[in-house]
Amino acid sequence: MSTLLEANHIVKQYASHKALDDVTVHFPEGCVFGLLGPNGAGKTTLIRIMTQITAPDSGTLIFQGKPLERDHIYQIGYLPEERGLYKKMKVGEQAMYLARLKGLSQADAKTKLHYWFKKFEITQWWDKKIEELSKGMAQKVQFITTILHEPKFLILDEPFSGFDPINAELIKGEILELKKKGTTIVLSTHNMSSVEEICDNIALINKSKKLLDGKVTDVRKTYSTNTFEIDYRGTTEQLERALGGSFDLQANGPKGDYLSARISIGKDAQLNTLLQQLIPHVDLNGATEIIPTMNDIFIKVVGANNAGVGSGLTE
Amino acid sequence: MGKIGLIITREYLSRVKKKSFIIMTFLGPILMAGLIFGAVALGLQENDDHEVLVVDKTPGGVFKGKFKNLEGLKFHYSTKDMSNQEFDKSPYSLMLYLNDQTVEMDAGELFYKDAPGFSTQGKIEHQIEGVLEDYKLELHKISKEEYNAISTEFNLVTKDINKSEDDSYKHKVAIVGFGFAIVIYLFIFIYGVQVMRGVMEEKTSRIVEVLISSVKPFELMMGKIIGIALVGLTQFLLWVILTAILSTAGPALFLKDKYAVQEIAQQQATPEVKKELAAKMKAGAEPDVMAEFNSLKERINFPLMIGMFLFYFLGGFLVYASLFAAIGAAVDSETDSQQFMMPITIPLIFGFIVAEMSLMNPGGAAVTWFSIIPLTSPVVMMVRVAQGFDPGSIWQLFVSMALLIVFFVFCVWLAGKIYRTGILMYGKKITYKELWKWLRYNG
Numbered sequence: 001m002s003t004l005l006e007a008n009h010i011v012k013q014y015a016s017h018k019a020l021d022d023v024t025v026h027f028p029e030g031c032v033f034g035l036l037g038p039n040g041a042g043k044t045t046l047i048r049i050m051t052q053i054t055a056p057d058s059g060t061l062i063f064q065g066k067p068l069e070r071d072h073i074y075q076i077g078y079l080p081e082e083r084g085l086y087k088k089m090k091v092g093e094q095a096m097y098l099a100r101l102k103g104l105s106q107a108d109a110k111t112k113l114h115y116w117f118k119k120f121e122i123t124q125w126w127d128k129k130i131e132e133l134s135k136g137m138a139q140k141v142q143f144i145t146t147i148l149h150e151p152k153f154l155i156l157d158e159p160f161s162g163f164d165p166i167n168a169e170l171i172k173g174e175i176l177e178l179k180k181k182g183t184t185i186v187l188s189t190h191n192m193s194s195v196e197e198i199c200d201n202i203a204l205i206n207k208s209k210k211l212l213d214g215k216v217t218d219v220r221k222t223y224s225t226n227t228f229e230i231d232y233r234g235t236t237e238q239l240e241r242a243l244g245g246s247f248d249l250q251a252n253g254p255k256g257d258y259l260s261a262r263i264s265i266g267k268d269a270q271l272n273t274l275l276q277q278l279i280p281h282v283d284l285n286g287a288t289e290i291i292p293t294m295n296d297i298f299i300k301v302v303g304a305n306n307a308g309v310g311s312g313l314t315e
Numbered sequence: 316m317g318k319i320g321l322i323i324t325r326e327y328l329s330r331v332k333k334k335s336f337i338i339m340t341f342l343g344p345i346l347m348a349g350l351i352f353g354a355v356a357l358g359l360q361e362n363d364d365h366e367v368l369v370v371d372k373t374p375g376g377v378f379k380g381k382f383k384n385l386e387g388l389k390f391h392y393s394t395k396d397m398s399n400q401e402f403d404k405s406p407y408s409l410m411l412y413l414n415d416q417t418v419e420m421d422a423g424e425l426f427y428k429d430a431p432g433f434s435t436q437g438k439i440e441h442q443i444e445g446v447l448e449d450y451k452l453e454l455h456k457i458s459k460e461e462y463n464a465i466s467t468e469f470n471l472v473t474k475d476i477n478k479s480e481d482d483s484y485k486h487k488v489a490i491v492g493f494g495f496a497i498v499i500y501l502f503i504f505i506y507g508v509q510v511m512r513g514v515m516e517e518k519t520s521r522i523v524e525v526l527i528s529s530v531k532p533f534e535l536m537m538g539k540i541i542g543i544a545l546v547g548l549t550q551f552l553l554w555v556i557l558t559a560i561l562s563t564a565g566p567a568l569f570l571k572d573k574y575a576v577q578e579i580a581q582q583q584a585t586p587e588v589k590k591e592l593a594a595k596m597k598a599g600a601e602p603d604v605m606a607e608f609n610s611l612k613e614r615i616n617f618p619l620m621i622g623m624f625l626f627y628f629l630g631g632f633l634v635y636a637s638l639f640a641a642i643g644a645a646v647d648s649e650t651d652s653q654q655f656m657m658p659i660t661i662p663l664i665f666g667f668i669v670a671e672m673s674l675m676n677p678g679g680a681a682v683t684w685f686s687i688i689p690l691t692s693p694v695v696m697m698v699r700v701a702q703g704f705d706p707g708s709i710w711q712l713f714v715s716m717a718l719l720i721v722f723f724v725f726c727v728w729l730a731g732k733i734y735r736t737g738i739l740m741y742g743k744k745i746t747y748k749e750l751w752k753w754l755r756y757n758g
Contacts (some may be wrong), residue, residue: 052528080525082521084522098529101318146525
């Protein structure tokens with residue numbers, strides 16, 4: 001997988017604070033990339049730099065192997081977190097205007113808009129003013145205007161906020177559809193379950209610095225603690241006897257017809273070792289590795305980082 | 316069409332299509348014309364007949380039988396005092412009370428039930444003056460012929476030694492220039508504030524972030540300013556056209572009576588007729604406004620005037636609108652904008668005051684200076700353009716124009732910097748110190 005956009009060693013200093021401090025993120029082509037981080041971490045600044053709304057103080061941006069330049073904005077789509085459209089302007093006119101600013105011709109814009117309005121079943125809104133629409137409806141219009149010019153690089157800041165579950169599902173479907181077509185989608189979100197669901201890669205930013213990045217599966221693997229959930233028939237005493245103190249039993253309790261135990265086997269041990277020890281004593285039903293959720297990782301990494309910074313500096 | 320063209324088109328069309336624009340465009344001139352003609356019509360139409368009782372208390376009855384009855388104005392004479400109640404019951408509508416000191420004091424009282432119009436008052440006053448003059452001539456044993464020979468009306472004609480023509484008209488043409496100055500002043504104000512509102516709308520509705528991921532902030536700002544300037548010019552043009560139509564059709568509509576005929580006759584009068592009318596004027600007729608206006612038309616270089624109007628309108632608008640745009644970008648709400656609007660509106664209002672001053676004193680040093688300084692020149696210079704320049708001072712016009720261009724480039728640059736940072740800045744209390752910082756940001 002080749003890289004669509006590289007942000008190398010980006011530094012951005014505002015008057016009172018450093019928004020980005022030597023941040024390097026590579027966005028592979030044709031994936032959904034989760035840009036994670038707590039509020040105020042510097043995500044929006046990074047996005048604004050990639051969309052050329054602001055320029056970095058230092059660092060380079062490479063788009064498809066060439067330094068990022070003005071004309072690349074036609075290949076970039078951006079849905080900001082704070083949505084907004086002209087309240088008094090008609091939906092159709094407004095969508096046409098935004099499409100044309102993205103370089104589409106009049107005819108092209110019209111054809112594409114009609115296609116999308118039909119697909120999202122909002123054709124009847126064409127002549128309505130934005131102020132007459134509900135928030136969710138306006139969001140749909142805004143989503144369409146963001147992807148209309150078929151950008152190669154699509155940045156969506158909290159795309160699901162403001163949508164009901166049905167429409168959120170619709171948007172999710174569109175994102176995956178776009179990915180299939182080869183679009184790179186950057187998803188900036190706090191919704192960790194959606195990250196696990198649709199993101200291939202992530203980068204985590206905290207306090208202006210990148211803390212970690214990589215494939216979601218790799219990241220979760222890295223942070224796994226080698227803990228397993230064992231379903232078995234038998235008694236707790238039998239299980240404890242089988243473990244013999246060599247493994248850490250974290251929890252144990254009934255689960256349906258079975259008992260279910262959570263056992264940490266330590267960093268270097270193998271599941272096989274555990275199973276070999278258990279088989280003579282209890283009737284095993286299943287064993288699953290407990291992989292930390294992105295939510296767990298987020299809290300753990302950011303929490304540790306904040307604690308470290310807090311104790312190390314007198315800021 | 317480039318992006319800035321798209322932005323201009325949107326800004327222009329979205330405003331021109333607004334109901335308020337259409338209403339203002341059509342209602343403005345109609346209201347103006349209505350007001351003017353309404354006032355004129357009301358002033359002229361004193362069609363009620365007056366029965367005037369002259370109570371002559373002067374020794375010997377100086378005024379007895381001396382008033383000429385005119386159409387709608389009949390005089391009756393008495394020497395007896397009349398109480399207010401008696402007057403109220405009497406058939407007379409006016410009571411002219413001339414006490415025994417009238418000749419010495421040159422003053423009398425006119426009592427009324429319903430207030431008489433100015434022209435009725437004027438006619439009565441004029442007649443009293445005539446009667447008193449005749450009386451005094453007789454008193455001093457001076458013949459009418461002698462009096463006419465002595466009576467002097469002096470006409471002072473001012474002449475600029477650098478010019479062959481007399482320039483006593485300068486004062487009047489300055490008023491026409493002042494009219495243009497008012498238009499520039501109003502349009503800068505009205506449409507400058509619209510620019511500010513437009514920028515604030517984009518900022519508060521947050522659409523600006525979407526927009527500037529497609530266009531440069533500078534393009535967005537300039538597109539808005541130019542679009543709104545075109546809206547202003549459109550409105551002005553439509554007003555001129557509509558006013559022209561109304562002012563030709565208006566008199567026929569509003570003043571169907573003899574006065575209208577008289578006015579129109581005055582407009583199209585030959586010099587001889589004009590003289591005659593001027594004589595009539597002395598006899599208490601309306602002043603000849605239209606003839607005056609016609610002579611002004613010849614005095615003013617209108618192509619230059621309109622050319623300069625467009626230049627100073629656009630130049631002044633670009634300067635002020637870019638500053639208004641910067642304010643709109645810097646603040647979060649209209650209430651916050653007040654403190655920053657002050658320093659911008661003060662020079663504009665000051666320019667207006669200087670322009671007004673220049674009507675009294677066209678050659679003053681203040682007028683010269685403020686017609687060159689960019690923030691006031693768009694308003695003040697209009698008055699000077701109307702008066703015309705001589706070869707010795709024409710350079711001031713060129714300097715003023717050049718400075719305005721330089722200053723406008725500077726303002727747009729300055730505003731662009733504030734705008735770029737401001738539109739993405741929310742929830743921050745903006746101070747001048749903060750704005751200064753923004754000027755030094757790069758990118």
